[in-house]
Amino acid sequence: MVKIGNIELGDFPLLLAPMEDVSDPPFRAVCKENGADLMYTEFISAEGLIRDADKSVQKLDIYNYERPIGIQIFGEKIESMREAAAIAENADPEIIDINYGCPVKKVACKGAGAGILLDLPKMQAMTSEIVKRVNKPVTVKTRLGWDEHSIKIEEVAMRLQDVGVQALTIHGRTRKQMYKGEANWSLIAKVKENPNIHIPIFGNGDIDSPQKALAYKNRYGIDGIMIGRAAIGYPWIFNEIKYFIATGNELRPPSISERVDVAKRHLNFSLEWKGERLGIFEMRRHYTNYFKRIPDFKSYRTRLVETEEPALILAILDEIKSQFSEIALV
Ligand SMILES: Cc1cc2nc3c(=O)[nH]c(=O)nc-3n(C[C@H](O)[C@H](O)[C@H](O)COP(=O)(O)O)c2cc1C
Incomplete structure (x- = not known):
């Protein structure tokens, strides 16, 4: 111990x-x-x-x-x-x-x-x-x-x-x-x-x-x-x-749906704790990893890091969830 x-x-x-x-x-x-x-x-x-x-x-x-x-x-x-x-x-x-x-x-x-x-x-x-x-x-x-x-x-x-x-x-x-x-x-x-x-x-x-x-x-x-x-x-x-x-075994990686849910919680708490401007800005460095290995993701990532309106970012995250929910990431 x-x-x-x-x-x-x-x-x-x-x-x-x-x-x-x-x-x-x-x-x-x-x-x-x-x-x-x-x-x-x-x-x-x-x-x-x-x-x-x-x-x-x-x-x-x-x-x-x-x-x-x-x-x-x-x-x-x-x-x-x-x-x-x-x-x-x-x-x-x-x-x-x-x-x-x-x-x-x-x-x-x-x-x-x-x-x-x-x-x-x-x-x-x-x-x-x-x-x-x-x-x-x-x-x-x-x-x-x-x-x-x-x-x-x-x-x-x-x-x-x-x-x-x-x-x-x-x-x-x-x-x-x-x-x-x-x-x-x-x-x-x-x-x-x-x-x-x-x-x-x-x-x-x-x-x-x-x-x-x-x-x-x-x-x-x-x-x-x-x-x-x-x-x-x-x-x-x-x-x-x-x-x-x-x-000695690998844990099943989080599904897209779990990734989106955690990213949304993280973003919402950031907005609450740091305010809108910093909350949005400092969250940007996390998106690449949250959605690592999703094929053809680039345009979503660009939108996530360029959008400045919280409601719109949350909507993009929902879109990611419905768009990629069938994909199994390895
Ligand atoms: C963005 C960023 C900010 C950091 N800020 C601090 C800090 O405030 N205090 C600290 O002791 N180390 C800081 N570090 C160093 C990390 O704690 C860690 O020692 C370093 O990233 C190496 O570990 P890693 O390879 O697991 O990232 C920072 C590192 C990064 C990437």
């Missing part, structure tokens, strides 16, 4: 990755329904929380059915991160998560996100302050290192464990790689195999099928897997992986 503090996560938990403008309550709702064991919010700016900026504060919204959930914060100043952690704790998540992995220039080059991997004493001091400030378990998500010459992920894990971090997710790329190349899971496995490291180690990077998830589970010995991009528009990935691990 994998545990973070008192939170029991089963034998091999599957985590939904924090993803900016993706891992919001509407998307988390459909991931939870489809088997995600632990979910994280998208990253939230510590400075934004302290300033009480609407955009940051809204990201603290949590619904009871999502539990357990972690709120992820990022920032470069120790003092701000400590206060932001306390604000996040007030929103009553199960976990506070620190982002030490964001590679984006405006974050990492200021010393936040993956930028802190260039200053491990500061990383440790910041983490220690946060752990002391809150009563909930603190977890960290990071990358292997800044670049291929500065990979110190075992030291990072030790330093974090020493100051009380209760689980670590490692994306098997460096900051320099951004999203290029392949995630290096051997280096994640080395952290897991280090006899001095006892906290759960979750692997992250490029898991996009039940077969790959099972193979990596067996090969790298990690405590669980975090999934990001493969869940976008395809929340079924969580239950598909679980079923494959448990039985």
